[in-house]
Amino acid sequence: MNKNSIYGLTFNQLATWLLEHGHKKHRASQVWDYLYRKRVTDFSMMTEVNKECKTLLEENFAIQTLSQHVKQEASDGTVKFLFKLQDGNLIETVLMRHKYGLSVCVTTQVGCNIGCSFCASGLLTKTRDLSSGEIVEQIMNVQHHLDNAKQEEKVSHIVVMGIGEPFDNFENMVDFLQIIIDPKGLSIGSRHITVSTSGIVNKIYEFADTNLPVNLAISLHAPNNELRTKIMKINRAFPVEQLMDAIKYYIEKTNRRITIEYILLKDVNDHIEEAKELAALFEDKKKKVYINLIPYNPVDEHSQYQRSAQESVLAFYDTLKKNGINCKIRQEHGTDIDAACGQLRSKQIKQDKGKTVNQ
Numbered sequence: 001m002n003k004n005s006i007y008g009l010t011f012n013q014l015a016t017w018l019l020e021h022g023h024k025k026h027r028a029s030q031v032w033d034y035l036y037r038k039r040v041t042d043f044s045m046m047t048e049v050n051k052e053c054k055t056l057l058e059e060n061f062a063i064q065t066l067s068q069h070v071k072q073e074a075s076d077g078t079v080k081f082l083f084k085l086q087d088g089n090l091i092e093t094v095l096m097r098h099k100y101g102l103s104v105c106v107t108t109q110v111g112c113n114i115g116c117s118f119c120a121s122g123l124l125t126k127t128r129d130l131s132s133g134e135i136v137e138q139i140m141n142v143q144h145h146l147d148n149a150k151q152e153e154k155v156s157h158i159v160v161m162g163i164g165e166p167f168d169n170f171e172n173m174v175d176f177l178q179i180i181i182d183p184k185g186l187s188i189g190s191r192h193i194t195v196s197t198s199g200i201v202n203k204i205y206e207f208a209d210t211n212l213p214v215n216l217a218i219s220l221h222a223p224n225n226e227l228r229t230k231i232m233k234i235n236r237a238f239p240v241e242q243l244m245d246a247i248k249y250y251i252e253k254t255n256r257r258i259t260i261e262y263i264l265l266k267d268v269n270d271h272i273e274e275a276k277e278l279a280a281l282f283e284d285k286k287k288k289v290y291i292n293l294i295p296y297n298p299v300d301e302h303s304q305y306q307r308s309a310q311e312s313v314l315a316f317y318d319t320l321k322k323n324g325i326n327c328k329i330r331q332e333h334g335t336d337i338d339a340a341c342g343q344l345r346s347k348q349i350k351q352d353k354g355k356t357v358n359q
């Protein structure tokens with residue numbers, strides 16, 4: 001029988017569980033120290049935890065529920081991992097190197113139901129949500145990869161932008177955030193964490209109300225309903241006006257800046273008119289908005305979309321700047337491996353299917 005990942009418990013949940021099972025609360029500190037500081041991969045390595053407690057933990061939880069299926073390393077140091085879950089499903093996790101530190105992009109669902117028309121991940125519909133433990137474990141596996149390289153590097157930034165819509169797995173995602181920011185554990189600075197949503201409006205309000213001091217990014221990708229509905233079908237449920245109201249609420253409630261993600265698709269949403277329209281949309285929020293322009297990574301399955309010409313990208317950027325909008329062109333990572341989100345996973349699934357058919 002599959003066991004739950006021990007990484008899915010917050011510190012208080014573990015302490016309470018241990019207490020309920022006849023163990024002192026302080027054991028939780030010891031166990032967390034072994035998990036997050038000493039980073040053991042087996043309960044038997046928790047030498048200072050008494051045998052009875054170790055046996056109990058072993059009977060009820062697992063430290064490793066993910067196994068590495070494929071690993072691709074790019075020349076810029078980006079590493080893409082394809083992990084196999086206990087039920088055989090595959091998920092993607094990416095390690096990226098920046099000047100400011102090491103960031104990990106985590107997946108929150110097996111597949112995705114949002115169906116953005118440019119996305120390789122959305123080609124495979126959602127099978128299930130990931131547990132909070134499975135999301136934390138992605139970071140731990142990447143950290144173990146770094147530990148094994150013995151360069152004393154530590155994951156410092158997290159982006160919740162991998163496969164899946166985090167707000168469609170809201171409770172597990174919030175538990176995950178609480179676990180990774182806990183100073184007794186991984187202690188990732190909350191300002192170093194960004195959660196990205198396609199724009200599930202009711203959940204943006206809910207997220208603002210959690211008061212979790214992490215960053216929020218919204219995938220907008222078009223400045224009006226007509227265009228956005230063509231690119232992202234979620235716009236039918238949550239049109240731009242509703243999204244803008246939720247953004248306003250989030251900014252007022254948290255007093256934090258929000259990031260707007262904008263993928264540039266050649267001749268679709270990369271004209272000067274759209275840049276002007278986008279700037280006008282945020283005219284009254286200039287100080288609270290940061291726009292990330294993302295050059296598109298083409299995927300075979302979406303041949304209708306091409307990468308914008310460099311001149312168009314720069315003209316779009318200049319137009320936003322001229323209109324007083326903070327923005328940048330996102331640096332690309334891992335261009336010599338399967339760089340687009342979900343590309344490695346969908347390729348591998350196709351390959352595995354091919355093998356099965358040919359056997």
Ligand code: SF4
Nearest residue numbers: 112115116119122164
């Ligand atoms: S871009 Fe994100 S939300 Fe949209 S289909 Fe892909 S994984 Fe889902």
